[in-house]
Amino acid sequence: MDFDFSQEQRLLQETARSFFTQECSTKRVRELMATPTSSDDKLWSALTEQGWTGMTLSEEVGGLGFGLVDLCVVAEEMGRACLPGPFFSTYWAAALLENAGTPAQRKPLLEAIASGDKKSTVAWLEHGTDWKPESIAMTATTDGDNVLLTGRKVFVTDAASADVILVVVRQGKSWAVAPVPSNAKGLAIRDLVSMDETRKLSDVTLEEVTIKESQLLAVAKADDLQRANDIASVVLCAELVGVMQLLMEMSIEYAKSRQQFDKPIGSFQGVQHQCADMLLYTESSRSAAYYAAWALGTRDASASQAAAIAKAYCSEAGRLVGNHACQVHGGIGFTWEHDLHLYYKRTKLAEVLLGPPTFHRERIAAIILDT
Amino acid sequence: MDLNLSESELEFQQSLRNWLSKNCPKPWAGKQRGPDHINYLRDWQRTLYDGGWAGIHWPKEYGGRGATPIEQAIFQEEMARANAPEQISVIGLMIVGPTIIAVGTEEQKKRYLEKILSCEEIWCQGFSEPNAGSDLASLSTRAVEDGDHFVVNGQKIWTSFAHIADWCLLLARTNPNVPKHKGLTALLVDMHSPGVEAKPLRQMSGEADFNEVFFTNARVPKANVFGQINDGWTSAVATLMNERANLGSGLYVLSKKFFEGLVERAKEHLSASQSVTKDPIARQRIAQAFVELEVYRLNTLRALSKLSKMGMPGPEGSILKLFWSEMNQRTNQIAMEILGLEGQLKSVDDGKWVFNYLRCRANTIEGGTSEIMKNIIAQRVLGMPKSY
Numbered sequence: 001m002d003f004d005f006s007q008e009q010r011l012l013q014e015t016a017r018s019f020f021t022q023e024c025s026t027k028r029v030r031e032l033m034a035t036p037t038s039s040d041d042k043l044w045s046a047l048t049e050q051g052w053t054g055m056t057l058s059e060e061v062g063g064l065g066f067g068l069v070d071l072c073v074v075a076e077e078m079g080r081a082c083l084p085g086p087f088f089s090t091y092w093a094a095a096l097l098e099n100a101g102t103p104a105q106r107k108p109l110l111e112a113i114a115s116g117d118k119k120s121t122v123a124w125l126e127h128g129t130d131w132k133p134e135s136i137a138m139t140a141t142t143d144g145d146n147v148l149l150t151g152r153k154v155f156v157t158d159a160a161s162a163d164v165i166l167v168v169v170r171q172g173k174s175w176a177v178a179p180v181p182s183n184a185k186g187l188a189i190r191d192l193v194s195m196d197e198t199r200k201l202s203d204v205t206l207e208e209v210t211i212k213e214s215q216l217l218a219v220a221k222a223d224d225l226q227r228a229n230d231i232a233s234v235v236l237c238a239e240l241v242g243v244m245q246l247l248m249e250m251s252i253e254y255a256k257s258r259q260q261f262d263k264p265i266g267s268f269q270g271v272q273h274q275c276a277d278m279l280l281y282t283e284s285s286r287s288a289a290y291y292a293a294w295a296l297g298t299r300d301a302s303a304s305q306a307a308a309i310a311k312a313y314c315s316e317a318g319r320l321v322g323n324h325a326c327q328v329h330g331g332i333g334f335t336w337e338h339d340l341h342l343y344y345k346r347t348k349l350a351e352v353l354l355g356p357p358t359f360h361r362e363r364i365a366a367i368i369l370d371t
Numbered sequence: 372m373d374l375n376l377s378e379s380e381l382e383f384q385q386s387l388r389n390w391l392s393k394n395c396p397k398p399w400a401g402k403q404r405g406p407d408h409i410n411y412l413r414d415w416q417r418t419l420y421d422g423g424w425a426g427i428h429w430p431k432e433y434g435g436r437g438a439t440p441i442e443q444a445i446f447q448e449e450m451a452r453a454n455a456p457e458q459i460s461v462i463g464l465m466i467v468g469p470t471i472i473a474v475g476t477e478e479q480k481k482r483y484l485e486k487i488l489s490c491e492e493i494w495c496q497g498f499s500e501p502n503a504g505s506d507l508a509s510l511s512t513r514a515v516e517d518g519d520h521f522v523v524n525g526q527k528i529w530t531s532f533a534h535i536a537d538w539c540l541l542l543a544r545t546n547p548n549v550p551k552h553k554g555l556t557a558l559l560v561d562m563h564s565p566g567v568e569a570k571p572l573r574q575m576s577g578e579a580d581f582n583e584v585f586f587t588n589a590r591v592p593k594a595n596v597f598g599q600i601n602d603g604w605t606s607a608v609a610t611l612m613n614e615r616a617n618l619g620s621g622l623y624v625l626s627k628k629f630f631e632g633l634v635e636r637a638k639e640h641l642s643a644s645q646s647v648t649k650d651p652i653a654r655q656r657i658a659q660a661f662v663e664l665e666v667y668r669l670n671t672l673r674a675l676s677k678l679s680k681m682g683m684p685g686p687e688g689s690i691l692k693l694f695w696s697e698m699n700q701r702t703n704q705i706a707m708e709i710l711g712l713e714g715q716l717k718s719v720d721d722g723k724w725v726f727n728y729l730r731c732r733a734n735t736i737e738g739g740t741s742e743i744m745k746n747i748i749a750q751r752v753l754g755m756p757k758s759y
């Protein structure tokens with residue numbers, strides 16, 4: 001057993017870190033987040049040239065065939081860089097396709113993701129529902145060779161930049177995924193103004209949006225849908241680890257240089273102890289996130305539980321690290337000019353996206369108490 | 372990164388499982404910490420020794436198995452799985468033994484190590500004093516050279532198991548005229564020698580696991596100097612590192628058993644005429660305890676992976692003690708919330724809930740307080756400026 005990065009993973013980490021230092025300074029982040037999509041072609045094609053949108057996808061569809069742990073190594077660096085735009089949403093879509101429809105149906109969609117041709121996202125939540133597959137109510141009605149989609153999906157991430165939106169619908173006792181082009185007739189995207197400007201949220205309404213029935217990808221089991229969300233959650237957790245690590249480093253640097261009472265503030269225990277807590281939360285999140293990535297990647301029996309644990313833990317830890325970072329910085333950390341808030345807001349959205357800690361704890365409770 | 376057990380690790384796990392299925396005793400059901408309980412624990416330690424399962428992380432030549440850090444983790448998990456009792460000579464196995472292996476002379480190794488494994492001799496750690504706790508190096512118990520002996524005078528306090536111990540790893544001042552870290556010497560002291568007296572101190576939980584120990588002209592042969600004279604601080608630091616590293620991983624067993632006991636109890640416990648496990652808030656609280664327990668286990672595994680590759684734990688190692696102690700307090704709090712007034716009763720589960728709740732207050736004090744742990748993390752791991 002070896003719970004540590006391999007040589008290759010270390011190299012990947014270095015590559016990713018220098019890539020993002022080059023391509024995604026916080027100056028770039030600020031420029032991009034001010035646009036409606038928080039991304040541009042230049043950054044997207046640089047990302048896709050690395051092959052990262054197809055990192056864990058099979059070579060058959062043009063992917064790199066790496067493991068989920070490898071993807072998380074890169075996702076952690078994305079968090080560290082506060083990467084804006086639709087990488088995460090696109091990967092979530094890829095994870096959803098993994099267990100949807102037939103190989104022939106998925107192939108073109110996955111190819112378009114691996115090559116970077118199509119930015120994608122998942123439309124899951126509906127008004128008043130939660131993240132359980134069972135709570136999805138929207139359906140697809142058959143109309144000859146076509147199916148018609150009518151309804152409203154809420155809080156869709158990166159719909160503003162997506163080329164394809166995977167709309168998850170109910171089909172009797174099972175589910176289906178409808179890949180809808182974002183320019184489809186009858187589809188309306190309303191952008192929402194939200195806290196984290198690096199990751200856009202939208203309302204998506206569908207009014208008799210028509211796709212071929214042969215394009216509808218069937219999903220037989222709730223577990224298959226849950227697995228997609230588990231994978232997305234773990235990618236989000238890895239991102240959070242990068243965010244936490246950066247917030248901690250930022251705080252320690254500041255505490256060493258900022259002087260008050262003729263001493264660096266980092267010599268005061270009230271400050272030191274907050275930094276020590278930040279290390280505890282960051283390292284513990286790292287353990288939880290990478291274990292879950294390994295378990296999901298190898299389809300270990302503990303995978304789903306491990307994902308719930310990671311999401312419950314990292315969500316809370318991210319918030320606490322953000323709060324400590326803000327406190328240690330004093331007034332400067334509260335300014336728009338300082339980069340802290342970019343990361344702070346990232347932790348806050350990640351906390352509730354794909355289910356808040358309460359949601360995941362209830363999943364865990366069901367496993368340990370109801371069996 | 373590969374979290375699968377290797378072939379040899381699987382083999383290790385299987386042979387331990389087989390052994391436990393034949394040798395693991397029934398859980399202790401009587402009064403905690405009475406003489407009968409102590410004897411029960413001594414017997415268990417002896418059984419482990421006879422089976423070759425005591426001190427597995429020690430080198431083979433000293434009676435261990437030379438187990439890798441990962442095998443130690445497997446050992447702990449299997450002990451928890453089998454619901455095996457704790458190990459009474461934990462101070463000897465986890466703290467004193469490894470330090471003797473690292474610092475002791477060949478004669479000392481021959482003389483002491485085997486008897487730690489077999490539980491023939493129980494050890495205690497005489498470091499803290501009434502005026503030297505967190506600031507351990509300021510201690511004032513004196514050891515003065517007299518021919519081929521040292522004569523020891525002074526007082527130790529909070530010494531766990533001193534009342535049943537045969538030996539004490541003592542830290543005493545041999546040179547008062549140099550800076551405080553430089554004049555200390557570590558001595559191996561026979562607890563049965565004249566001039567050594569342990570007086571049990573009753574803890575808030577009612578039990579008496581720790582003691583005051585008085586030294587009045589106690590004579591310690593020079594052959595029992597541990598490490599170099601006036602270099603006791605080095606041995607002390609080695610000891611404290613062993614304490615924090617080994618206790619950190621060993622404690623997982625206790626926590627896991629405690630958690631499983633809590634789930635079992637909660638299922639039976641009624642609140643508003645139904646099992647409390649139907650209550651959404653109780654469910655959240657129990658799940659949170661499980662999340663923390665799992666994350667603690669994973670932190671331990673990561674630290675052990677680093678340890679086996681680098682010879683020392685990474686930064687995640689420094690948080691183990693802090694994480695465990697605070698987690699254990701939160702979990703005990705959750706148990707009390709779930710059990711309500713039942714949790715107050717010493718008749719329920721032989722007082723286990725009362726005992727554990729009170730006992731866990733000490734977790735953030737013993738072995739270095741949480742504040743001291745955070746100082747160490749900030750100053751030594753994160754490189755922040757020293758404040759004292």
Ligand SMILES: Cc1cc2nc3c(=O)[nH]c(=O)nc-3n(C[C@H](O)[C@H](O)[C@H](O)COP(=O)(O)OP(=O)(O)OC[C@H]3O[C@@H](n4cnc5c(N)ncnc54)[C@H](O)[C@@H]3O)c2cc1C
Pocket residue numbers: 269495496497498499501503504505506528529530531532581733736737738739740741742743746759
């Ligand atoms: C159950 C139990 C078993 C024990 N077993 C043993 C044993 O077997 N052998 C042994 O030698 N000792 C043992 N101890 C002693 C233990 O190591 C000490 O209690 C501990 O180191 C703290 O010392 P103190 O009690 O003197 O508290 P103090 O050092 O007086 O601390 C009191 C408070 O002040 C805080 N404080 C002190 N210095 C600082 C600082 N620099 N920065 C911030 N806060 C600070 C502490 O964190 C604490 O909150 C045991 C203690 C307990 C409770």
